[in-house]
Amino acid sequence: MWSLSGITSEINHWLYESFSPFWAVTIEMALVCVLVITLFAVLGLILVLMERKVSAYMQIRLGPNRVGPKGMFQTVADTVKLLVKEGLTPAGADKVMFNLAPFIAMISAMLLMAPIAFARNFQIWDLNIGVLYLSAVSSLSVIAILMAGWSSNNKYSLLGAMRSGAQIVSYELSAGLSLLSIVVLTGSLSVSEIIQSQADGWWIFKGHLPVILSFIIFIIAVTAETNRAPFDMAEAESELTAGFHTEYSGMKFALFFLAEYVNVFIVCAIAATIFLGGWMPLHIGNWEGFNKIMDYVPSSMWFFGKTFFLIFVIMWFRWTFPRLRIDQLLNLEWKYLLPISMVNILLVTLIAIMKWHF
Amino acid sequence: MGPASMIVLIIAAVVFSLIAIFASKFVLKATRNKQKGEPYECGVPTQGKTWVRFNVGYYLFALIFLIFDVELIFLYPWAVAVKQVGWIALVEIIIFFFILFIGLLYAHKKGALKWT
Numbered sequence: 001m002w003s004l005s006g007i008t009s010e011i012n013h014w015l016y017e018s019f020s021p022f023w024a025v026t027i028e029m030a031l032v033c034v035l036v037i038t039l040f041a042v043l044g045l046i047l048v049l050m051e052r053k054v055s056a057y058m059q060i061r062l063g064p065n066r067v068g069p070k071g072m073f074q075t076v077a078d079t080v081k082l083l084v085k086e087g088l089t090p091a092g093a094d095k096v097m098f099n100l101a102p103f104i105a106m107i108s109a110m111l112l113m114a115p116i117a118f119a120r121n122f123q124i125w126d127l128n129i130g131v132l133y134l135s136a137v138s139s140l141s142v143i144a145i146l147m148a149g150w151s152s153n154n155k156y157s158l159l160g161a162m163r164s165g166a167q168i169v170s171y172e173l174s175a176g177l178s179l180l181s182i183v184v185l186t187g188s189l190s191v192s193e194i195i196q197s198q199a200d201g202w203w204i205f206k207g208h209l210p211v212i213l214s215f216i217i218f219i220i221a222v223t224a225e226t227n228r229a230p231f232d233m234a235e236a237e238s239e240l241t242a243g244f245h246t247e248y249s250g251m252k253f254a255l256f257f258l259a260e261y262v263n264v265f266i267v268c269a270i271a272a273t274i275f276l277g278g279w280m281p282l283h284i285g286n287w288e289g290f291n292k293i294m295d296y297v298p299s300s301m302w303f304f305g306k307t308f309f310l311i312f313v314i315m316w317f318r319w320t321f322p323r324l325r326i327d328q329l330l331n332l333e334w335k336y337l338l339p340i341s342m343v344n345i346l347l348v349t350l351i352a353i354m355k356w357h358f
Numbered sequence: 359m360g361p362a363s364m365i366v367l368i369i370a371a372v373v374f375s376l377i378a379i380f381a382s383k384f385v386l387k388a389t390r391n392k393q394k395g396e397p398y399e400c401g402v403p404t405q406g407k408t409w410v411r412f413n414v415g416y417y418l419f420a421l422i423f424l425i426f427d428v429e430l431i432f433l434y435p436w437a438v439a440v441k442q443v444g445w446i447a448l449v450e451i452i453i454f455f456f457i458l459f460i461g462l463l464y465a466h467k468k469g470a471l472k473w474t
Contacts, residue, residue: 082382086389125360189437
């Protein structure tokens with residue numbers, strides 16, 4: 001059958017037959033490089049357009065509708081506009097740090113791509129500590145934000161970066177704890193094994209109330225970690241102009257923007273993988289016929305469908321909830337989410353030990 | 359792919375960023391003047407230095423975060439093994455969380471979680 005994993009293994013075979021092993025590996029790496037870069041660019045274009053269209057329809061207006069059919073090429077036009085803008089470095093800035101920060105932001109977003117399974121057997125690196133890797137690498141992005149804010153020599157940037165740093169490190173805890181609840185249930189840190197364990201139903205259905213609770217906590221925490229409204233203290237437009245990237249312009253600003261949107265995609269992909277089964281189709285226990293029918297939908301469609309649904313939910317948050325103050329934001333994490341997720345993980349452990357899950 | 363994929367991804371990120379930045383350098387006509395180097399603070403000249411002492415609240419939260427982050431690292435091997443170990447693991451983690459919770463309560467009593 002036609003599938004992504006089939007294509008990749010075909011290419012792999014062909015490369016190893018026609019080249020020496022060294023060149024085959026090199027060409028494979030170059031192919032991965034090109035693929036990931038293309039994915040990044042396409043994701044940026046799609047997500048920015050989606051954000052604008054979703055927010056437009058939520059406010060009962062049309063959104064961009066001039067460039068291309070239904071405004072589909074609006075982001076391409078935006079990119080061209082950013083391309084001809086000058087990338088300024090302010091006179092008082094720490095120049096090395098200022099120019100390094102967008103690279104770090106991009107690297108941290110790009111590294112997160114490694115353990116994500118886009119389709120059946122379609123994963124860049126299937127490492128056995130995938131969940132640990134994800135939570136370790138996702139905390140790198142705060143370094144880029146602090147570097148950008150500190151080096152800009154601008155008070156808005158500094159305030160935005162500090163707020164963002166406090167917020168990201170705080171919410172990382174409950175995000176990590178809620179991921180752990182699924183690790184407790186599966187007994188494995190590997191992403192592919194977690195997906196395999198959902199072959200008879202997604203964890204959100206199998207794990208009773210505690211798993212649903214940790215899914216909700218995870219969504220709240222990643223909304224905060226990616227600095228999206230209602231937790232967008234870091235770049236609250238009405239207070240801090242643009243937060244940590246106030247001083248950035250041109251392509252460096254575009255890189256930050258892109259990294260931010262790709263981070264949204266990645267955290268939604270993680271949520272979809274851990275709680276909603278990733279590429280695993282909707283299977284229910286031992287309903288053989290139903291499962292067979294669901295298998296006809298390609299696995300990549302399932303993955304991207306779930307991920308984009310979660311992205312839509314996060315965009316929906318933005319137009320539903322008012323922005324939190326910094327003290328409310330930290331209270332929410334330290335006085336509510338963290339104790340709740342600690343108790344929750346005990347409940348999940350009880351379920352795992354008693355084998356109450358399906 | 360193995361661990362080499364990390365290097366490949368880092369190279370991909372750097373290449374992507376460099377292409378973007380150099381493409382824009384190639385297209386645009388850069389001009390230089392003194393006003394462009396000033397910090398953007400809504401039109402008014404900036405007052406005082408930027409790199410000054412900062413609100414201590416952020417550092418307090420960073421310190422508490424450090425404790426809980428280390429706790430989270432301890433939880434990973436526990437979470438993998440808990441199904442095989444069984445009840446003992448649950449009792450152990452309840453004791454562990456209890457001590458941590460006392461720590462959180464202490465921080466709360468000392469006012470570290472209060473934003474001033």
